[in-house]
């Protein structure tokens with residue numbers, strides 16, 4: 001078989017630094033010739049230089065890759081030349097929508113020894129290891145809305161959430177499939193007591209799909225209650241399925257309670273494989289620490305493990321995850337640079 005191509009979008013801020021370490025891990029586990037890495041220059045810097053966010057020709061090229069490794073994008077704070085939303089909508093969301101990344105996969109696990117804001121009475125309740133299956137192509141992220149009477153006291157701005165039976169069914173089914181490979185539990189998170197239209201659709205489809213999986217235990221939480229349980233009893237969760245915006249918010253909280261955003265990995269997955277999937281740390285470009293070798297590359301490296309899994313390379317994915325776990329469990333208070341952490345993990349991978 002031909003060498004798989006991985007498109008690498010380092011992006012801005014700490015994005016390129018952490019992505020370099022993820023590439024290092026992939027090379028360590030699979031060998032120097034296993035993948036062909038192609039770098040793409042995208043993000044705030046390119047936009048400033050050329051005014052381009054995502055030329056159609058680049059999107060078409062990315063479509064030919066086997067997977068995409070993404071760092072982070074975003075202008076520095078105080079940089080007012082770049083209007084909010086340009087990169088988010090024009091780059092990240094453009095890729096997620098164009099490549100039909102309907103499963104936004106966000107695993108959370110509390111590794112032993114990792115500092116957490118959770119009380120010991122909470123961590124004593126059991127192992128914390130869950131995955132949020134966040135819908136990635138619909139909801140409030142569609143850009144469905146508008147503004148009238150802009151700038152006046154009568155201004156009206158709307159963002160209308162789009163939820164289709166097709167879109168909800170496929171992501172809910174994915175969550176149930178994942179649960180059968182885990183601990184057989186799926187929690188639906190929504191707010192059907194207020195968002196009655198979308199809520200009714202999600203609940204009905206959830207119940208219909210659940211009927212196909214009698215071995216899977218089901219649960220429902222309103223999103224506000226879900227935040228309480230994430231802070232007071234996260235061990236209760238196995239697979240959580242929810243819409244795009246609820247999933248965005250819940251996964252930042254999930255990261256915060258399981259060791260912070262430096263460890264949180266994600267996959268923007270197209271399970272049907274009609275386009276390449278994209279793997280990225282949940283964190284942003286952190287311009288305040290960019291270029292200082294202070295960023296933790298762990299989330300980027302764990303995202304590379306998700307990439308390997310998606311490409312069917314389970315054994316390699318497991319080796320990367322095991323190396324990361326061992327590294328995390330051996331961490332001390334002594335600070336290490338981004339490269340030092342990446343090197344230590346690559347060494348463990350090579351030695352395994």
Ligand code: IPM
Nearest residue numbers: 088089092093248251281282
């Ligand atoms: C994330 C980010 C993105 C999102 C932004 C940058 C568009 O917050 O990946 O969680 O809201 O999905």
Ligand code: MN
Nearest residue numbers: 248249252282
């Ligand atoms: Mn987010």
